Amino acid sequence: xxxxxxxxxxxxxxxxxxxxxxxxxxxxxxxxxxxxxxxxxxxxxxxxxxxxxxxxxxxxxxxxxxxxxxxxxxxxxxxxxxxxxxxxxxxxxxxxxxxxxxxxxxxxxxxxxxxxxxxxxxxxxxxxxxxxxxxxxxxxxxxxxxxxxxxxxxxxxxxxxxxxxxxxxxxxxxxxxxxxxxxxxxxxxxxxxxxxxxxxxxxxxxxxxxxxxxxxxxxxxxxxxxxxxxxxxxxxxxxxxxxxxxxxxxxxxxxxxxxxxxxxxxxxxxxxxxxxxxxx
Ligand code: SF4
Ligand code: SF4
Numbered sequence: 001x002x003x004x005x006x007x008x009x010x011x012x013x014x015x016x017x018x019x020x021x022x023x024x025x026x027x028x029x030x031x032x033x034x035x036x037x038x039x040x041x042x043x044x045x046x047x048x049x050x051x052x053x054x055x056x057x058x059x060x061x062x063x064x065x066x067x068x069x070x071x072x073x074x075x076x077x078x079x080x081x082x083x084x085x086x087x088x089x090x091x092x093x094x095x096x097x098x099x100x101x102x103x104x105x106x107x108x109x110x111x112x113x114x115x116x117x118x119x120x121x122x123x124x125x126x127x128x129x130x131x132x133x134x135x136x137x138x139x140x141x142x143x144x145x146x147x148x149x150x151x152x153x154x155x156x157x158x159x160x161x162x163x164x165x166x167x168x169x170x171x172x173x174x175x176x177x178x179x180x181x182x183x184x185x186x187x188x189x190x191x192x193x194x195x196x197x198x199x200x201x202x203x204x205x206x207x208x209x210x211x212x213x214x215x216x217x218x219x220x221x222x223x224x225x226x227x228x229x230x231x232x233x234x235x236x237x238x239x240x241x242x243x244x245x246x247x248x249x250x251x252x253x254x255x256x257x258x259x260x261x262x263x264x265x266x267x268x269x270x271x272x273x274x275x276x277x278x279x280x
Pocket of ligand 1: 016017018019020021070071095096097098099103104148149150151
């Protein structure tokens with residue numbers, strides 16, 4: 001194995017539903033050709049081959065040319081493990097809302113984790129958890145963050161091939177609105193007044209929800225430099241209350257730092273009555 005010239009790929013799991021790792025398995029047709037170019041040396045979702053070593057060292061041996069990390073940091077053990085994985089990885093890419101923004105489990109960041117623990121578990125004394133769920137980048141340097149809940153397989157393959165080729169991934173940070181335009185979907189906000197987070201949400205899904213008449217609820221997380229002030233104003237215009245606005249941002253990417261100003265902006269807008277219907 002030492003003489004194998006192919007770069008090595010490792011896939012790691014932290015607190016998550018595994019959906020983003022499954023996206024890699026879901027690549028099906030592309031996965032076998034990919035193994036001609038890369039040696040997948042650690043991927044427990046796909047194989048238990050390294051399981052004993054994982055158990056022995058908590059995090060595998062390495063070094064790995066590219067590590068894909070799925071999931072958020074939710075326990076004290078996670079903190080030590082991600083630092084070790086960073087040390088044994090030449091490049092580290094985080095995949096999915098859990099790894100890039102703390103995930104759904106980051107809803108605890110806005111609540112009392114003890115209350116959650118007591119409500120959910122029959123024997124809460126056995127549950128060891130941190131008070132917060134945080135993205136990987138809050139703990140170690142990250143080379144690239146791929147958004148989505150789950151991630152898009154096309155974007156994932158682009159990221160892997162880009163890192164193998166030593167170039168920057170061609171994943172632009174534009175919004176879902178661009179994707180609506182590309183597929184010829186009429187804007188549901190403009191045409192029907194449907195509240196939609198598309199203008200501030202990262203592209204990747206192909207504007208799936210608006211194509212079926214449903215507003216985007218932001219599962220791909222924040223686009224690059226989202227205009228939250230205008231977005232909150234528009235959501236208010238489309239009939240959302242202050243509480244609704246805060247809640248719609250607090251789903252898959254609740255702890256994204258980009259969304260931090262939303263409660264204050266929603267409260268400001270709430271002091272004003274919704275604007276009269278005006279031309280868009
Ligand atoms: S980002 Fe979503 S799909 Fe991916 S692991 Fe987390 S919960 Fe699952
Ligand atoms: S919620 Fe938004 S980002 Fe997620 S699939 Fe729907 S349109 Fe795409």
